[in-house]
Amino acid sequence: MTDQPALDFPQILALAKDDMQAVDQLIRDRLASDVLLINQVSEYIISAGGKRLRPMLLLLAAASLGHRGPRAHQLAAVIEFIHTSTLLHDDVVDESDLRRGRETANAVWGNATSVLVGDFLYSRSFQLMVELDEMPIMQVLANTTNQIAEGEVLQLLHVHNPDTDEAAYLRVIERKTAVLFAAATRLGAFLAGASDEVQQKLHDYGMNLGYAFQIADDVLDYASDAETMGKNLGDDLAEGKATLPLIHAMQNSDADTAAQLRKAIEDGDMSAMPVVLQAINAADSLTYSQDVALKYADLAIESLDGLPDNDYVKALRGLALFSVKRAA
Secondary structure, three states: OOOOOOOOHHHHHHHHHHHHHHHHHHHHHHHOOOOHHHHHHHHHHHOOOOOOHHHHHHHHHHHHOOOOOHHHHHHHHHHHHHHHHHHHHHHHHHOOOEEOOEEOHHHHHOHHHHHHHHHHHHHHHHHHHHHHOOHHHHHHHHHHHHHHHHHHHHHHHHOOOOOOOHHHHHHHHHHHHHHHHHHHHHHHHHHOOOOHHHHHHHHHHHHHHHHHHHHHHHHHHHHOOHHHHOOOOOHHHHOOOOOHHHHHHHHOOOHHHHHHHHHHHHHOOHHHHHHHHHHHHHOOHHHHHHHHHHHHHHHHHHHOOOOOOOHHHHHHHHHHHHHHHOOO
16 A cells, blocks of 8 residues: 555545535535425435545545635535435345445335435436536536446346356446546546546546445455444345455355355345355455455555645545545
């Protein structure tokens, strides 16, 4: 990992605090609807908290190049609306009942409400985006939301599919997670009036950070606990998702064990969790997966070479480190 100066997560939060408060206020103001149920569900989701990592990335990227203010706040809110709408849809598709340590919106209000409020958030994000009246912004976000939708369908194709390999797994991460990180950081650079070269640097940073973050998240699904994670341990297995620890274990186990792992994925069988964990530990698959996440975090940090030496760039480096070293 980097020997260049980087802020730790509490320092990053302190640096971004004022801008993030402005974004949170804007989110609450612009979520308001005369349809009461939309307000109830929206408030429930927003008050659930979370790290707000994606809007923070946009703010830090813009500030690293000298841009702060209302346009950055509005575009950060757009990014958060898009992300939140995908969470609502994800939880319905995955039949999840726990997120960030409490019931999901679909568990409280049902699937139909969650899908429709997710649609409301998507459309509200595009209203905010159009207000900024910048065609390059609209092009980036239109392409990004389309890729996210493709990623959702691509992931669906791999559910209960034990033949999912590492390359297929990474393709899903690219579209489901990394493209929104990359859009956030690229658009931060765009707001600052950065050159195409610098915008590409920030895009590459976001893309690699997205890979690192999601792979580390998938490691935690087998290495953490429900109280720390805020979701049920082994959810990925229950949903029939072959993530990197399990893919690696299947490829590095004897034939009998590999067959058991394949069946566990096909059936989404939580009762197979002891066998799965034993195989993952025997193949050292968590270490392997963590190393892959670290590789992407390193690539993210390298992408920042040549940017100004200021606290915001140090914060971006720190987020790359945090993404692979967090406990939840």
